[in-house]
Structure formats: structure tokens, C-alpha cells
Amino acid sequence: MSDVVTLERQGPIAVIRVNNPPVNALGIAVREGLQNSFKAAEADAEVKAIVLVCEGNTFIAGADIKEFGKPPKSPGLPEVVNDIEAGSKPSIAVIHGTALGGGLEVALSCHYRIARKDAKVGLPEVKLGLLPGAGGTQRLPRVVGVEKALDMIVSGAPISAVEANELGVVDELFDGDLLAAGKAFAEQLIADGKGARRTGERTDKLEGVDNAALVAAKRAEIDKKMPGLFSPQRCVSAVEASFTLPLADGLKRERELFGECLTSPQRAALVHAFFTERLASKVDDLPKDTPVREVKSAGVIGGGTMGVGIAMCFANAGIPVKILEISDEARDKAIERARDTYGMSVKRGSLSEAALEKRMALVSGITDYADLSDVDLVVEAVFEDMGVKQKVFEALDANCKPGAILSSNTSSLDLNEIANFTKRPEDVVGLHFFSPANVMRLLEVVRGAKTSNDVLATAMAIGKKLKKVAVPVGVCDGFVGNRMVFQYGRESEFLLEEGATPAQVDGVLKKFGMAMGPFAMRDLSGLDIGLAIRNRQRETLSPEYKLPTILGKMADAGMLGQKTGKGFYVYEKGSRTPLENPELPAILEAASKEQGIQRQPLSDEYILERCMYALINEGAKILEEGIAQRASDIDVIYINGYGFPSHQGGPMFYADSIGLDRVYARICEFHEQHGAWWKPAPLLEKLAKEGRKFADL
Numbered sequence: 001m002s003d004v005v006t007l008e009r010q011g012p013i014a015v016i017r018v019n020n021p022p023v024n025a026l027g028i029a030v031r032e033g034l035q036n037s038f039k040a041a042e043a044d045a046e047v048k049a050i051v052l053v054c055e056g057n058t059f060i061a062g063a064d065i066k067e068f069g070k071p072p073k074s075p076g077l078p079e080v081v082n083d084i085e086a087g088s089k090p091s092i093a094v095i096h097g098t099a100l101g102g103g104l105e106v107a108l109s110c111h112y113r114i115a116r117k118d119a120k121v122g123l124p125e126v127k128l129g130l131l132p133g134a135g136g137t138q139r140l141p142r143v144v145g146v147e148k149a150l151d152m153i154v155s156g157a158p159i160s161a162v163e164a165n166e167l168g169v170v171d172e173l174f175d176g177d178l179l180a181a182g183k184a185f186a187e188q189l190i191a192d193g194k195g196a197r198r199t200g201e202r203t204d205k206l207e208g209v210d211n212a213a214l215v216a217a218k219r220a221e222i223d224k225k226m227p228g229l230f231s232p233q234r235c236v237s238a239v240e241a242s243f244t245l246p247l248a249d250g251l252k253r254e255r256e257l258f259g260e261c262l263t264s265p266q267r268a269a270l271v272h273a274f275f276t277e278r279l280a281s282k283v284d285d286l287p288k289d290t291p292v293r294e295v296k297s298a299g300v301i302g303g304g305t306m307g308v309g310i311a312m313c314f315a316n317a318g319i320p321v322k323i324l325e326i327s328d329e330a331r332d333k334a335i336e337r338a339r340d341t342y343g344m345s346v347k348r349g350s351l352s353e354a355a356l357e358k359r360m361a362l363v364s365g366i367t368d369y370a371d372l373s374d375v376d377l378v379v380e381a382v383f384e385d386m387g388v389k390q391k392v393f394e395a396l397d398a399n400c401k402p403g404a405i406l407s408s409n410t411s412s413l414d415l416n417e418i419a420n421f422t423k424r425p426e427d428v429v430g431l432h433f434f435s436p437a438n439v440m441r442l443l444e445v446v447r448g449a450k451t452s453n454d455v456l457a458t459a460m461a462i463g464k465k466l467k468k469v470a471v472p473v474g475v476c477d478g479f480v481g482n483r484m485v486f487q488y489g490r491e492s493e494f495l496l497e498e499g500a501t502p503a504q505v506d507g508v509l510k511k512f513g514m515a516m517g518p519f520a521m522r523d524l525s526g527l528d529i530g531l532a533i534r535n536r537q538r539e540t541l542s543p544e545y546k547l548p549t550i551l552g553k554m555a556d557a558g559m560l561g562q563k564t565g566k567g568f569y570v571y572e573k574g575s576r577t578p579l580e581n582p583e584l585p586a587i588l589e590a591a592s593k594e595q596g597i598q599r600q601p602l603s604d605e606y607i608l609e610r611c612m613y614a615l616i617n618e619g620a621k622i623l624e625e626g627i628a629q630r631a632s633d634i635d636v637i638y639i640n641g642y643g644f645p646s647h648q649g650g651p652m653f654y655a656d657s658i659g660l661d662r663v664y665a666r667i668c669e670f671h672e673q674h675g676a677w678w679k680p681a682p683l684l685e686k687l688a689k690e691g692r693k694f695a696d697l
């Protein structure tokens with residue numbers, strides 16, 4: 001019998017334990033161990049009930065995702081769970097931590113389930129481009145009904161043990177020791193003479209409801225909210241089989257649909273996104289035993305939208321935070337802003353009034369740098385001007401205690417220069433939050449030339465504590481994300497000067513899966529922001545690097561985006577719905593004429609290539625310069641900070657999936673047609689010629 005699953009008889013109870021760190025995933029050894037242990041317990045005449053518990057922090061968190069895409073090994077999970085359900089002795093799954101995916105499917109095949117009160121259960125397969133493939137789509141509807149099962153399976157969102165108990169997914173909640181609770185439940189079953197209770201034999205929850213209408217409604221919702229995603233509609237088809245087919249046929253249908261998802265490119269991209277998000281937190285050259293400084297309190301300089309959002313991240317994580325502003329009025333306004341933002345969450349129902357008060361109790365306002373003398377970490381979030389930053393960092397250096405981490409939220413200025421304003425550049429690091437900071441998951445952790453290892457390690461750890469996806473990056477203009485998005489923004493504007501419309505470009509990129517098109521995005525953030533960066537670059541760029549001129553022309557005409565009601569689109573008062581801007585064509589034509597460009601229709605494919613390949617080429621340069629550690633870190637940054645669709649895996653994964661030889665050839669053509677910006681990255685050229693991928697690096 002395997003080590004990862006053990007069987008022990010304790011009186012009339014067989015205790016089966018899974019011990020497969022870190023999350024008890026259902027790799028082949030666990031599947032074999034479970035199958036053999038349940039068989040042995042079934043064969044032991046002394047055993048009257050079977051308790052399944054897991055070691056470590058969690059119950060089984062699902063199939064072993066690393067096995068996807070590799071040749072399948074027998075026994076498969078469907079076989080294992082069917083055997084468990086078929087057993088004649090009552091079996092009890094004792095859930096703690098998370099019972100996810102295959103983990104919940106194992107639990108659903110047990111005859112009873114009990115859960116620790118703080119546990120969560122769910123079927124998140126859809127987030128990996130899959131569907132529950134070991135009976136989840138057939139058994140969950142039999143327990144909670146089709147409507148709730150569709151919600152859980154299509155969203156992939158877990159539910160709390162308390163809700164699971166209310167829905168009947170778990171029979172009882174407990175606190176404290178797992179095994180003691182499991183054995184007590186089993187002893188009661190034995191005493192009551194209760195035997196096996198098979199979910200697969202139930203039909204009560206499937207009856208008396210118009211399930212076909214529920215399915216039709218869910219399909220329509222998916223078409224609207226997640227067009228282009230492969231697995232959600234298949235999730236629905238699988239659940240549909242639960243009430244249209246007998247169990248055995250439903251399970252067969254689920255297998256077929258699971259197979260289709262397993263081989264889909266979206267599954268590969270989403271699994272890449274899952275693992276690389278975790279990999280990004282690992283800094284290759286940081287020794288494992290690097291000490292981490294304690295961060296029990298924080299300060300934020302600047303109470304604007306960004307500063308307040310950052311302060312809220314600390315409060316959300318239970319860390320007291322002081323916001324420093326220049327006047328009593330500005331300080332009070334910052335506190336009010338935090339309260340208002342939390343208030344919106346209360347209105348939406350995602351935060352309780354009590355939680356708001358608890359968080360606000362952690363946020364205080366100050367106007368004197370001396371009040372920062374006791375904090376462990378400071379984030380500067382003031383205006384992007386080196387002179388202003390200099391004053392802030394000199395004041396921090398003079399007032400903060402030794403060992404305090406001094407960080408800057410700069411999105412483009414030279415962190416090394418900022419660090420040198422202090423006498424302790426080793427304590428300085430960049431913490432580049434994305435707006436709105438209390439919502440966006442990405443955090444670029446900028447490692448300066450002198451940033452010490454323990455400061456970097458602490459910054460990465462604090463990112464995790466703030467529930468961010470922290471990715472280490474090096475110092476350059478725009479770091480990784482903004483440096484790349486500049487290329488993308490510029491190309492999208494050139495496309496307008498060449499003949500496309502904002503609606504066409506946005507439409508192509510939305511179809512690709514981007515959360516927003518570049519022009520809707522520009523209108524949202526304000527054209528003046530992009531223009532200021534453009535103008536700054538214009539001063540330093542050599543003349544061979546041309547820049548589009550439409551932003552300036554639009555700004556001259558008072559079109560600054562949503563804030564002026566007019567930009568690439570027009571917006572009716574109080575509405576964010578983009579409508580065609582009738583004044584734009586004349587501006588575009590003037591810009592084309594000025595640049596000597598003959599406007600012509602552009603294909604959707606061409607538009608996508610110009611935008612995506614601009615990202616990829618810059619990504620390759622960033623990699624070569626060591627600004628990003630690995631290609632997959634760039635993917636993580638794009639997915640979590642720029643609305644890049646996770647089912648495309650990120651720009652570098654996307655490039656690999658097209659083939660670098662093809663990408664390189666196209667970039668060479670663009671270089672010839674459009675000049676200096678398109679000079680192919682030497683790394684891309686090298687990999688393309690060697691027939692390799694970014695993932696091979």
C-alpha cells in the first residue's frame with residue numbers, strides 16, 4: 001500500500017488517511033491508495049464504517065494539475081469514485097481546508113460528509129478550462145438541484161461550509177479535531193444502523209423543476225458574459241445530462257465533454273496561468289533562508305486615489321496604516337475617501353457595516369513625517385515628479401526608524417535615483433500597485449540596484465499578505481507592464497491613422513479576450529495621462545522613432561475621454577456606454593494626411609498582429625535585459641494587471657503557441673514597413689532561428 005494513503009482499523013471504523021503535501025492532490029499514488037484502501041476496508045468483516053481524513057492544511061484540493069496533458073495512468077479518478085460510492089459500508093468524508101474539484105468529487109462519492117466550520121468546498125475546474133470530470137456534474141445536481149449546481153460549476157466559485165451545510169452538501173459541521181469528529185459521526189451511524197447512502201441513486205432534487213429552462217438561461221448568460229470561452233458551455237451540457245440521462249450514461253457524457261476540454265488550447269493556457277502565478281513569487285537568486293522583516297504597521301505618503309487604495313490594502317490585511325498628507329484638510333479628505341470607497345462595497349453587499357468600521361479603525365491620517373517614526377514600511381504615492389519624490393524620500397530618511405522599508409509606488413521613474421536620495425538605498429524598493437489599488441491584484445516589486453535581499457524578500461511576502469500577485473521586476477522606464485503597454489498603445493493609435501476605427505480595434509481585442517479595448521481604456525483613464533507620457537518621450541526619442549499625433553489633436557479639441565464626455569467615443573451624461581464620436585473621423589483623416597499615410601481598410605487579423613506582436617517583441621527585450629526573471633512572469637503581469645485573457649495564457653505564452661518563427665517573420669515585415677519601433681528583439685530572432693520557445697528559457 002502507498003505511503004500517501006494509509007488504512008488503519010480503529011475498532012469497527014476503518015480510518016483512511018491521505019497525506020500528499022502540499023494540497024493532497026489526487027496524483028496516481030493517491031488514486032491507487034484510495035482504491036486499495038477502500039477495497040481493503042470493504043473486505044474486512046470487522047469494519048462497519050469508513051472515515052476518510054486528510055493530513056496537513058486541507059482536504060483533497062483536486063486532481064493533480066501537473067498530470068494534465070500527460071498520458072493517463074490507471075486507475076483514473078472516475079473509476080475510483082465510482083468504486084467508493086458502490087461500497088456497502090457507510091463512508092464519511094471529513095472535510096477541512098478546501099475540498100475542491102476532484103476533492104469534492106471524492107467527498108460526494110462518500111456516503112456522508114462532515115466539514116469543519118471554516119472549510120470551503122467547490123468545483124473550480126472551469127477556471128482551468130475544464131469541467132468536473134469525476135462525477136461532479138452528475139452528483140452535485142442530485143444533492144443541490146440543477147440551478148445551484150450550474151451556478152457553482154459554471155462560476156467555479158467555492159462556497160463556505162456553512163452554506164454547504166444549508167444546501168445539504170455536508171451533513172454536519174464541527175469544530176476541532178478531524179478524526180475525533182469523523183469517528184463520532186461514524187459511531188452514531190453504526191449505532192443508528194444507517195448504511196450506505198449513494199448520491200448517484202438520488203433523483204429527488206432533479207424532479208418538479210423546469211431544468212431545461214434553467215439550462216437555457218445559463219447558456220444565454222454564458223453567451224453574453226463569457227463568449228469565446230470553451231469550457232463553460234460544456235459544463236452546462238454535462239449538467240444537462242444529469243437530468244436527461246440515467247447516471248451511467250450521464251457519467252459517460254461527462255467523460256466525453258471532459259476529454260474535449262482537456263485537449264483544448266484554452267485548458268493548456270489556463271493551467272499555465274495557474275502554475276506561473278505561483279512561480280512568479282519565487283525570486284530565483286534569493287537564498288531560501290533569506291530573513292524577512294516584520295511588518296506590523298505601515299505608512300502611505302499621499303492621500304489621492306492611489307494612496308488611499310494602497311492604504312486600504314493594508315487595512316484589509318489587518319495592518320494599521322497612517323496616511324500622510326500636506327494639510328489637515330487633505331488628510332481629512334483622504335480618510336473620507338477611504339470611508340466612501342468602503343461604503344460602496346457595503347452598498348454592493350460585499351462588505352458588512354461592522355467590517356467597514358473594523359477596517360477604518362486601522363486607517364489614520366497624519367500631516368507630520370515625525371509620526372512615521374514607528375512604522376515598519378512606508379509606501380510613497382505622490383505626484384510622478386523626481387523633485388517631489390526627492391523631498392519625500394529625504395524626509396522619510398530623516399524620520400523613519402532604522403530598518404524601516406522605504407518604498408515608492410512610482411510607475412516609471414528611476415528607482416535607483418530615488419533610493420539615492422536616502423542614506424539607506426538598501427532599504428528602498430519599488431511597490432508598483434495598479435489602479436484601483438484596493439481592487440487590482442498585480443503588484444510589481446521593483447528591485448533597485450542596491451535593494452537588499454531581505455528587503456526584497458519582505459516586499460514579496462507583504463505582497464502575498466495583501467493578497468496581491470507580487471512579481472519581481474528590474475528598473476527601467478515603465479518596468480515590465482507599462483513599458484510593454486506603451487508599445488501596444490502606440491501601435492493601436494497608428495492603426496487609427498492607417499484606416500481603422502476605435503470600434504474596430506477595440507472589437508478585435510475584446511474578441512481576443514482583453515477585458516477592454518485600448519481606446520475604451522484610454523477614455524477611462526483620460527487621454528491627458530497618455531499624452532503627458534508621449535510628450536515626455538518625444539523630447540528624448542531619436543527622429544527615426546515616429547509617434548502618432550492623434551492624442552494631441554484630440555486633446556486640443558477638448559476630447560479627454562470619459563471625464564469630458566468625449567474621447568475616442570462619446571458618452572451621454574451619467575453613462576459609461578461608448579457611442580461613436582462623429583467628430584473623430586475628421587481628426588483621424590487630418591492626422592493621416594499630416595503623416596502622409598494613405599488610409600485603407602485593415603483586416604481584423606492584421607490589427608491583432610500589430611497589437612500583440614508589439615507586446616511580444618518588447619517582452620523579449622525585457623527578458624533579455626533581465627528586467628523580468630522569466631517569460632511566464634511577463635504573462636502573470638499581463639493577466640493580472642492589464643486584463644489579458646488568462647485563457648490565452650499571457651503574451652509570451654501566446655507567442656509560443658503561434659510559433660516564434662512565425663512571430664519573428666511577421667515582425668521583420670513590420671520592421672520593413674513601419675520602421676525603427678519594430679526592430680526585432682535579438683532574443684526573439686535567436687529563439688526563432690533555433691526553433692525554440694520562450695518557455696524553453
Ligand code: 3H9
Pocket residue numbers: 022023025058061062063064065066077078098100101102103105124125128130131132133134136275278279
Ligand atoms: C480537477 O480536480 C479535475 C477533476 O474534476 C477531474 C479529474 C478526472 N495539483 O495555491 P497555493 C500546488 S481539476 C497540483 O500556493 P494556497 C501549487 O502549485 C483541479 N498542484 O496554496 C503550489 O505549489 P508550489 C481542481 C497543486 O494555500 C502549492 O500546491 N482543483 C494543486 O494559497 C500550494 O498552492 C483546483 O483547481 C493541484 N490541484 O491555496 C484547486 N493545487 O508550492 C487548485 C495546488 O510548488 N488549487 N497545487 O508553488 C488551489 O485553488 C489552491 O492551491 C488552494 C491552496 C486553494 C488549494
